[in-house]
Amino acid sequence: MIQVEEETADILEKSLSGERLTKEEAYELMLSDSLFSIGQAADILREKRCGADVSYVVNRNINFTNICQGSCKFCAYKVGRGSKSGFLMSPDTIQRLCKEAVESGATEICIQGGLHPEIDIDYYADILEAAKSKCEVHIHAFSPMEVFYMAEKSGLGAKETLALLKEKGLDSMPGTAAEIFDQEVREIICPEKISADEWIDIVKTAHRLGVPTTATMLYGHIERPEHRVNHLEILRNIQDETEGFTEFVPLSFIHYNTHLKSLYPNLHGASGLDDLRTYAISRLFLDNFRNIQASWVKLGKKLAQVALSYGANDLGGTIMDESISRAAGQKVDVLDEAEMRSLIAGAEKRPLKRNTLYQHLD
Ligand code: SF4
DSSP states (O other): OOOOHHHHHHHHEEEEEEOOOOHHHHHHHHHOHHHHHHHHHHHHHHHHHHTTTTEEEEEEEOBBBBBSSSSOOOOSSSSOOOOTTTOOOOOOHHHHHHHHHHTOOOOOEEEEEEOOOOOHHHHHHHOOOOHHSOOOOOEOOOOHHHHHHHHHTTTOOOOHHHHHHHHHHHOOOOOOTOOOOOOHHHHHHTTTTHHHHHHHHHHHHHHTTTOOOOEEEEESSSSOOHHHHHHHHHHHHHHHHHEEEEEEHHHHHHHHOHHHHHHHHOOOOOOHHHHHHHHHHHHHHOOSSBBBOOOOHHHHHHHHHHHTTTTEEEEEEOSSSOOOOHHHTTTOOOOOOHHHHHHHHHOOOEEEEOOOOOOOOO
16 A cells, blocks of 8 residues: 655645646645655646657757856856867758758757957857758747847847847747856856846746746756745646746756865766656646656657656657767767657657647657
């Protein structure tokens, strides 16, 4: 007989009956010993929403520069301006990569990069135009941090910057750079990054302009359970207001080569169980998000498969290239569409090809 703590059982029952959980209840679940039951409840809610379908997108990631003037301590990707390994792609290179990807079946190009001191809004506009000029493809590009950076440099406001990017071909944005919204934690892990309020403002502005975004949370570093819950509540509130998020992607911190790891040698990232708990609670708490994405890049393929029974209903993209998690020490394999489908089928779910906006393509 499986034992479930009484308080956990009450919260799960409430969630399964369709009632919205409070922050306090989500916090209780974070501390509960009944992970298996939390996962079961999340799986039931996932199934109610999505049936047996687990979606994925055929896409390509393009990280156009690794030169960055930022100083995020969890980031092993960036290099300084004078570094021998530094690079900046030309719009022509990006155009070629997009064309290649589309020819091999990609429907989405995801473009993000470092905050290169020598690029300005014209460069970002040029790469959008280049990406769109030779092929029809959905451009999912630029974190709120990058939008803030180009707005600052150009002297335009966030709204004008986003409107310009949209005009040049931006279709949607990754909701990266959210990290964890608690300001004290941000001051340690990414002191120069936009504040939580700035992130929220840019994302809401994008949604109002008709540019949907994803939502993310970086966890498994120095944050505490209450920070995760507060973060989820902020996302849920934004979604209530704008309905502009396409999905939530919990991002498990990869610690190996990071400065944060040297500052906190005992940091080992979230455990597999903690990953599953975070996925399951996200499904239970974010009642206004249809899609919770298991990042196979962060979790590894096998744990990502398990996450599909802990609330996740999407396995993300085939991505073709990945450099950010790899730089942080994660062993990132290649994943083609056939393997993506096989991973989903192996998790006893039905693979479903989608586009960025979750329209089915199968
Ligand atoms: S996370 Fe982004 S902004 Fe921060 S240092 Fe890395 S590349 Fe730069």
